Amino acid sequence: xxxxxxxxxxxxxxxxxxxxxxxxxxxxxxxxxxxxxxxxxxxxxxxxxxxxxxxxxxxxxxxxxxxxxxxxxxxxxxxxxxxxxxxxxxxxxxxxxxxxxxxxxxxxxxxxxxxxxxxxxxxxxxxxxxxxxxxxxxxxxxxxxxxxxxxxxxxxxxxxxxxxxxxxxxxxxxxxxxxxxxxxxxxxxxxxxxxxxxxxxxxxxxxxxxxxxxxxxxxxxxxxxxxxxxxxxxxxxxxxxxxxxxxxxxxxxxxxxxxxxxxxxxxxxxxxxxxxxxxxxxxxxxxxxxxxxxxxxxxxxxxxxxxxxxxxxxxxxxxxxxxxxxxxxxxxxxxxxxxxxxxxxxxxxxxxxxxxxxxxxxxxxxxxxxxxxxx
Numbered sequence: 215x216x217x218x219x220x221x222x223x224x225x226x227x228x229x230x231x232x233x234x235x236x237x238x239x240x241x242x243x244x245x246x247x248x249x250x251x252x253x254x255x256x257x258x259x260x261x262x263x264x265x266x267x268x269x270x271x272x273x274x275x276x277x278x279x280x281x282x283x284x285x286x287x288x289x290x291x292x293x294x295x296x297x298x299x300x301x302x303x304x305x306x307x308x309x310x311x312x313x314x315x316x317x318x319x320x321x322x323x324x325x326x327x328x329x330x331x332x333x334x335x336x337x338x339x340x341x342x343x344x345x346x347x348x349x350x351x352x353x354x355x356x357x358x359x360x361x362x363x364x365x366x367x368x369x370x371x372x373x374x375x376x377x378x379x380x381x382x383x384x385x386x387x388x389x390x391x392x393x394x395x396x397x398x399x400x401x402x403x404x405x406x407x408x409x410x411x412x413x414x415x416x417x418x419x420x421x422x423x424x425x426x427x428x429x430x431x432x433x434x435x436x437x438x439x440x441x442x443x444x445x446x447x448x449x450x451x452x453x454x455x456x457x458x459x460x461x462x463x464x465x466x467x468x469x470x471x472x473x474x475x476x477x478x479x480x481x482x483x484x485x486x487x488x489x490x491x492x493x494x495x496x497x498x499x500x501x502x503x504x505x506x507x508x509x510x511x512x513x514x515x516x517x518x519x520x521x522x523x524x525x526x527x528x529x530x531x532x533x534x535x536x537x538x539x540x541x542x543x544x545x546x547x548x549x550x551x552x553x554x555x556x557x558x559x560x561x562x563x564x565x566x567x568x569x570x571x572x573x574x575x576x577x578x579x580x581x582x583x584x585x586x587x588x589x
Contacts, residue, residue: 223248223268226275230363234392237527237550238400241581252292261299270403274312279362282322289326297337306343309334310399313349344409346402351388351416356457356550369425373432374458381421390416391450431455440484443570453549461533465543479542481514481566488570495563502554509579510570514544519559523585524551552583
């Protein structure tokens with residue numbers, strides 16, 4: 215098994231799974247990843263130039279919404295365009311194709327995925343290239359487009375907006391977080407031996423069960439309590455749901471209780487436990503500049519004045535939140551968003567930080583990344 219790839223390319227890099235794979239690669243040592251927005255290329259030659267250094271091509275580009283004719287023709291065209299761009303290389307790359315369990319059915323989308331895979335497999339066989347046909351179940355995760363990528367994304371969006379989700383058909387799902395899929399793609403790319411058709415297994419449940427779990431997490435969180443996150447699937451559901459609350463939901467103002475003795479507010483209420491710590495930050499100093507894959511992390515300024523800045527990975531826009539200990543409020547950091555806090559006052563800043571898990575130096579889930587690009 216190789217420890218790293220010198221070059222790889224991702225078609226459909228701007229899509230849901232493409233974004234998650236880029237996040238997975240972001241701090242993988244020794245990797246150089248080219249994001250390829252395939253439909254932007256006017257010719258096979260220009261696409262070939264973009265793909266030339268790649269040892270592995272993750273073919274994630276495709277269409278899953280539109281008229282039957284458009285969906286079918288687009289997915290077939292993208293497969294043919296890809297092999298035309300790769301056909302003149304002396305050493306063909308490995309191709310990993312994001313296929314779908316729908317390819318086992320007879321919808322236009324399913325037929326297009328099945329036939330696209332056949333096109334790619336035949337080309338790989340003729341060129342002696344390694345080809346991996348990855349059958350994927352129903353994906354969910356941060357960044358999914360509601361009313362487009364999945365019903366799960368739609369449910370999260372509706373709950374976050376205070377709307378009532380509706381189940382059109384209570385079908386059977388097989389759910390898996392996109393980061394787990396990204397990890398499998400990277401594993402199979404590196405092992406150098408996996409080929410042919412492989413199947414990614416998810417967690418089976420009905421649509422109604424998925425919505426019930428989401429609703430329970432939503433109701434607990436809206437009551438001011440962090441839900442029990444001991445089940446990894448609940449943590450993935452919760453982080454996905456939270457991504458639809460950001461940025462409009464934050465900062466959340468705390469209710470201060472006062473009497474003749476002074477005041478108090480409830481900083482964190484959790485069914486899960488976790489770890490809390492206080493830090494002081496001198497005027498003008500910035501902390502953070504990192505992001506997390508799964509950690510739930512709360513920033514709460516207790517004394518002083520601060521600016522919290524947050525940027526989604528691969529985006530340029532930076533959200534800025536001005537917070538003060540005079541009006542305590544918290545922001546729960548969305549996953550895959552790099553963040554920092556700066557003391558903008560003239561005295562020390564006192565901040566409470568809380569995480570749903572006790573810090574493990576061997577698995578810190580903390581990845582350095584600047585918030586402000588090209589300052």
